[in-house]
Amino acid sequence: MNQESFVDVLIIGAGPSGLMAANALRHAGVNVRIVDKRATGVAAGQADGMMPRSLEILQSYDLGKDIFEIGTQVHLAAFYNPSKQGDGIELTRRVPNCTIASARYPFGLTLHQGDVEKIFERSMSSMGMCIERPLAPTSIVVSQDDSVLHDPSAYAVKVHLKQPDSESEDEAAEVVNARFVIGTDGARSWTRKALGVALEGAQTDYYWGVIDFVPETDFPDTRNYVAIHTHTGSLMVIPRENDMVRIYVQLDKNALEMDEMGNVDRTKMSADRLLEIAKASFHPFKLDMKDRNEGFKWWTIYRIGQRVASNFSVHERVFLGGDATHTHSPKAAQGMNASMGDTHNLAWKIAQVVHGQADMSLLKTYEFERRQFAQDLILFDKTYATLFCGKPLSEINTDGITHEELYQAYQTFGGFTSGIGICYAPSAITCTSNxxxxxxxxxxxxxxxxxxxxxxxxxxxxxxxxxxxxxxxxxxxxxxxxxxxxxxxxxxxxxxxxxxxxxxxxxxxxxxxxxxxxxxxxxxxxxxxxxxxxxxxxxxxxxxxxxxxxxxxxxxxxxxxxxxxxxxxxxxxxxxxxxxxxxxxxxxxxxxxxxxxxxx
Amino acid sequence: MNQESFVDVLIIGAGPSGLMAANALRHAGVNVRIVDKRATGVAAGQADGMMPRSLEILQSYDLGKDIFEIGTQVHLAAFYNPSKQGDGIELTRRVPNCTIASARYPFGLTLHQGDVEKIFERSMSSMGMCIERPLAPTSIVVSQDDSVLHDPSAYAVKVHLKQPDSESEDEAAEVVNARFVIGTDGARSWTRKALGVALEGAQTDYYWGVIDFVPETDFPDTRNYVAIHTHTGSLMVIPRENDMVRIYVQLDKNALEMDEMGNVDRTKMSADRLLEIAKASFHPFKLDMKDRNEGFKWWTIYRIGQRVASNFSVHERVFLGGDATHTHSPKAAQGMNASMGDTHNLAWKIAQVVHGQADMSLLKTYEFERRQFAQDLILFDKTYATLFCGKPLSEINTDGITHEELYQAYQTFGGFTSGIGICYAPSAITCTSNxxxxxxxxxxxxxxxxxxxxxxxxxxxxxxxxxxxxxxxxxxxxxxxxxxxxxxxxxxxxxxxxxxxxxxxxxxxxxxxxxxxxxxxxxxxxxxxxxxxxxxxxxxxxxxxxxxxxxxxxxxxxxxxxxxxxxxxxxxxxxxxxxxxxxxxxxxxxxxxxxxxxxx
Structure with missing residues (x-):
């Protein structure tokens, strides 16, 4: 016999997006559970950038001091370009990292995704709540009955949960009846696929490698955000905790080895190889690892996709958010921010409906507001990634990108990337008349x-x-x-x-x-x-x-x-x-x- | 058989002064114990004012955020005097509470003494240390042997400790051999008396009553520091946590009933009586208790003494600090501040000597610096208390105090009362030559x-x-x-x-x-x-x-x-x-x- 239970809100996936929702709903007095198929949280690497608006949002949940205590503030952005002497790179300009005067916290902040998750978990724990893990959904059914769907107090969604490693189907399984479900289970979202929601958009031909390590270098900007353009590819440097930097290295598609599926063959790539590519681009600055025994803290390699989910909800009973609804390049550190922004937008609406304060129509504004944002994000990403990944203008690349083009885009998109400039369009909850x-x-x-x-x-x-x-x-x-x-x-x-x-x-x-x-x-x-x-x-x-x-x-x-x-x-x-x-x-x-x- | 133990530093008395010492020494890696004869910490009332320099000091121990989270900030000072119309009181001026431009935190902060103690205890607890209570000294012996006294590694002080309520002398007793002892056991210090150190100075004829409660009033300044002068006596209002105020009421000595010992007979006084006196002075403003069922949180009555210990140490092996070394009026909220300042001054000196980094002569600077401060404090207190407790100038009191006199004193002594202005005189550690x-x-x-x-x-x-x-x-x-x-x-x-x-x-x-x-x-x-x-x-x-x-x-x-x-x-x-x-x-x-x- 399956165990059967009832809950107001079930959240599938305990990354930053799911945790934002869980913490917010619990804080609002909603009966909520959150499950994750992984046995533990993120240990290293992954998303690490917190933009100014995200900092304001976290502060509004009284989590600001926790974040500031462990995060690395990034106040300046430095741009390096091919040296005018033709040998290596040189500094072109150094400007404030946040270009938005009205930001309360005018800087980016980097911290390990696992640390962000821990801050949410600690907050939830103080309210007597924890992540249930490892626990994964095996089926999800939304009622087709209109009278059920229109009744906010009805348990309109049935989800089967199971420990991923349990051998016996029956014993470990549980049937959860939820009034609402939130699927925040990442780019390969089980929830999205189970509901048949499509991702619209395409892969790109941009490939990037990422390494986290403590550098030994005479490069002066290891504690600032750095965009480096060279004739052989672009790089980004992001300062991190414990004197580490993260370096993003653009990879030449033609130099990569692909597996039978057409994906990059990771076994043919290594963190050392990525460091070698970065080293070459840093010339005349020296770049090495400070302590070979420490090694790399994390590394990965990936291809950029630019996609948005066709729907963000099914009958306003199951909602999708975070990477489940949008994927894009990490060039402007939008991932974790957009993901947390989704559920920050959604949680209060569900809370108001669950508490009987608001009409269910309020829930429609979630997709209305956040899908538009996601589409804007992809548009921005396409423009910015093209500029960022393009080759610099030179005698050979006569249609290359000038620094001024990139810099202007950096300034123009500042409101967007900081999260401060987001403006939701008129709706029942956004009335512009006065x-x-x-x-x-x-x-x-x-x-x-x-x-x-x-x-x-x-x-x-x-x-x-x-x-x-x-x-x-x-x-x-x-x-x-x-x-x-x-x-x-x-x-x-x-x-x-x-x-x-x-x-x-x-x-x-x-x-x-x-x-x-x-x-x-x-x-x-x-x-x-x-x-x-x-x-x-x-x-x-x-x-x-x-x-x-x-x-x-x-x-x-x-x-x-x-x-x-x-x-x-x-x-x-x-x-x-x-x-x-x-x-x-x-x-x-x-x-x-x-x-x-x-x-x- | 008595249990015998050895410790670098033994602290007697776990008020703010002793806890400051314990936390600082433990933080500096010194083997330290702190005992207190009371079974629990302070539950209500007592000292409650934190001056700007104390806030800087607590921040230097990374305790600032704890203090700010729970303390009530007091930014303005309001002065009320007899109405020019001759009926009741009126506002004369409202000015910044902290007059020192260089203060990092330009305000006073009130919080319950028990909360201050808890913050220290939490910090100590994170370092694996706690207050041992109830545990009281029964004897203290300082070695008379010069070779012992000159050897910083020698255990020069022997203290017998005993649980105050233990029936059997032997079983519960312990002999502690300490390199150094700090006596921070309050105005009636056992340590001071046991060592035969005299308090120099005198009692005054100023008597004050104190009540803590939540007011119901049309008086606009309940969230500011207020000094009220009336023809029948002076009052002070101090905002506190949970919408409470503390009101200090000056009492007419002639109207008080004394017991056989010449002390005020507390049984003839009550919080209600103190509130009645305050009410009369608040006219034309109404003053009452918001909720009679809540009652008074705390009240007391006391006579002001102005005394300083003749010595702050015995052979630089036993040190006295806090109320054990100085008593004065609470008019400028100096008590807890001066007490924490004493041991903040002392702890690093002991740590340096215990660690073998500094010569024992360093310890002489404690009395040199802090006894001078205590004497200055009493001098200030005498001047200020005279002004504060004096009757206002009027046709009847032609030698009364004008508001301008009091206000000038308030401004002049601002550096002193804030703690910011403290300047230690030249010594081995204070070299003014460049x-x-x-x-x-x-x-x-x-x-x-x-x-x-x-x-x-x-x-x-x-x-x-x-x-x-x-x-x-x-x-x-x-x-x-x-x-x-x-x-x-x-x-x-x-x-x-x-x-x-x-x-x-x-x-x-x-x-x-x-x-x-x-x-x-x-x-x-x-x-x-x-x-x-x-x-x-x-x-x-x-x-x-x-x-x-x-x-x-x-x-x-x-x-x-x-x-x-x-x-x-x-x-x-x-x-x-x-x-x-x-x-x-x-x-x-x-x-x-x-x-x-x-x-x-």
Missing amino acids: QGFATGLPVGQRVPPHVFVRMADALAVEIQDMLPANARFKILLFTGDHTRDNYTDDIQHFADTLGDVLTRYQKGRSPDIVTILAGDKDPARILSLPPILRPHWSRVLVDDVDAHRRHPGGGYEKYGIDPSRGAVVVVRPDAYVGAIAPLQEGGVLKGYFDGFLLAQ | QGFATGLPVGQRVPPHVFVRMADALAVEIQDMLPANARFKILLFTGDHTRDNYTDDIQHFADTLGDVLTRYQKGRSPDIVTILAGDKDPARILSLPPILRPHWSRVLVDDVDAHRRHPGGGYEKYGIDPSRGAVVVVRPDAYVGAIAPLQEGGVLKGYFDGFLLAQ
Whole structure:
């Protein structure tokens, strides 16, 4: 007899994408399990780049300090090109690695994928949850019954799980009935294949080798991101933990030996061989391994594919995310970031539906938002990989790539690669109609960082830290200038609106509001606000310099909010701006929430 | 039979002062034990103020993030005085709580003494150490034999320990033979009394009551430090954890009932009575307890004593620290800070002697430095308490205190109360002879914070974080302008000097050096330094703006160092400037270390 169980959400695959989902759902109080077919986590190598927006996201789960404690920050990018003297390479320019001024953490961060996984596991463990492994699905069936599919409380998906190494089919097997399933089981996703979802796109003819080791070198940029172009191929250098670097080496397809399947024959390649190729390209700089006894920490070789899944969900009951939905080159360290971004987008939506707060239609916005992002990612990747892998312009390669072309692309795509520039298109949860009330808070983009001052105690507060990823919508109320004529009326009107919204959707629970006053620090002004706008003293901020003049204020101006009228900003649980409203028109706020929330 | 054991250092008393010593010594690899007669730590109340320098010190033990996570930051100070309308009190001014621009953490921080103790205990526990409790000394004998006293490896102190509640004398007793003993057992120190060390000074006629509770009030400054002066007495308000405040209420001696011993009769006083007195002084603001069922978290009543121990050590074998050596009013939250400062000063000295690195004469600097500080503290306390407890100037009190007098004192003593201004007088370890080479780094004061840029990876680095409290001396090498004529000679001369010093005192171990270049970020310049000046790439900084222009550079100018000649700065293990030397004169450095270090 198979053991049978019930769960709200089952997650298949415990890489960064699956763990992001598991941690977020558990944090939001959802009954969730996560399984992985591997017996242990990743020990070395694999994805290692964390982009600025990912750092903001992790911080919103209160995991920032863990990440910063172990990660290697990469602040500068150095570009090397063929020396003008014609012998070897030389430095062309060195610039900030993150080109986006509004990034809260303006740098990349490298760390071992296993360390990222451990941070999620530790967080989950503190909530009494762990990865169940090794445990793999053997079948998945989604109900075809409309009445089941339309009932969010129904267990619409049946998954058989089995220990991969168990000999007896029956004994070790388990049948899990799940309301929702998330498949984050990697580029060769079992879930995707089982559901018959296609990967659209193609392989490329770009082959790369990767080696992780501690270098002995007179090359000055081993602690910066480096892009090296030579006449014989391109390289990337990425600093890592414990004085290591990762070097990506472009490989000449014609020099590679293929096996019968047309894949690279790994047995004919070695880490030493990759180092030899890198050495040649580093000339005139010397490059070697610091300690031969230490050897290489990790190495691999791969061909770049550029594909996107045709669907990201089946009936909004099974969702795919991470590498299961998109594969691309590692040139801009997008893999782990895009994967975590998928499930950061998905988790709060499932949580709201599971908790009966939102309509199931909310779940459609996952594919809408993240598949578009994945397609943009592949488009970017094609452009960038072509530039990166192309030969440099020279007398022989008259149609080669100039450094300026690559550098311009690096700058142009900075918003995209940092993750900061992501802008979700209009939908039920992304309403652009009152953008003019807060021109510096583009609807569909994440709330940019700014330091305000907490009114009661003059503590400098980063607004992003007031928007934790707790699966709940937040309201930022910018009250505007309190000396204006209609200030009191505006405030009272909004307080009434908020009261109505809370009654309708939250059974009157205290609001997730941050009230941001204009003007000077004066704690006495807190008490003049209607109580619903100050559920706790810590939720009232002011747009002023802090007590020590280390933060300049200017938040209204930065966010494009006119102090003579103020603004209401609805922030989605993932910290993206969902809607903007005038204080005086309660209907805007009500209309927005009516679009997808359920009255309680 | 008594059990007999041997230990390098025995600490008696596990309050913040003893725990600071235990944690520091264990961290420095010293064989140390700490005992306390109480069965458990402090559960509520007691000392709760952490001043800016204490925060820097805790950060130097890598405990900053623990403290900040749980502490309540106090950024503003508000002063209330009798209303000019003659009815109740009104706000006179609100200013930054920390008036010292160079503070790295420009605020006070309140937290429950038990929480401070737990942070130390957790740190010790990670090093495999815990407080032994309840365990109390019953006798202490210091050897009178000169040959023993002069031999740092001799076990010169014999202490009998016993569980306070054990019935059988013999069974539970233990004889500990210690090389050194630290007595941090509080104001009524058993150790101090057993050694016959006198407390010099006197009681005052100032009596104070203290209550901790969650207020219900329209007083706007419950999250700031508040000094209130009324015609009937003074009050202080201190914000605490969990929305609590602590209110200090000055009590009229004549209205207090005394017991037969002349002490205040606590049975005739209550927390409710203290709240009633506070309420009267808060007029016209309302003040009450938010939830009567919650009640008071803690309360006490005490008389201020202002005393200093006549000696801080006996033969430099037993040391006294913390409240055992000084008692004073809590008006400027000095108690816990001064106590931790004592043992932060002492621990590295003992560690150096125990490890055979320094001569025993080093230990004499403890009393020299900390007794002077304690005397200064009492002097300050007398002045400040007189102002604070005095009646306000009025038509009746024509010799009363004006707000301006108190406020000026608050500003003037800011350096002292913050702990930042402490300056140790010249001694073997504090050599002022080359101050002109770094006028912004006063010898005897702690190294002020400044953000430099790490050359290899452009990471912004706070110099204080390069000076961890690991019981080792550090050298800051400011190389100066590398385009000057004698740059290469200067650098090589200093590299040779450093080589000699390391050979003599450290058996050639790699140096604790931070090399700070002038000029622009350019990682290629690291490789041009002699290897001894760059034991690891992370130890080379540059005085430049960081990659994101968030930190302005300007360190040479701030520290008063002329780039045309550079400077060598020796930093003591406790992060105080010990000596300054020109690069070209190796003798200065050698002479300094010869004064107290032992050749290996």
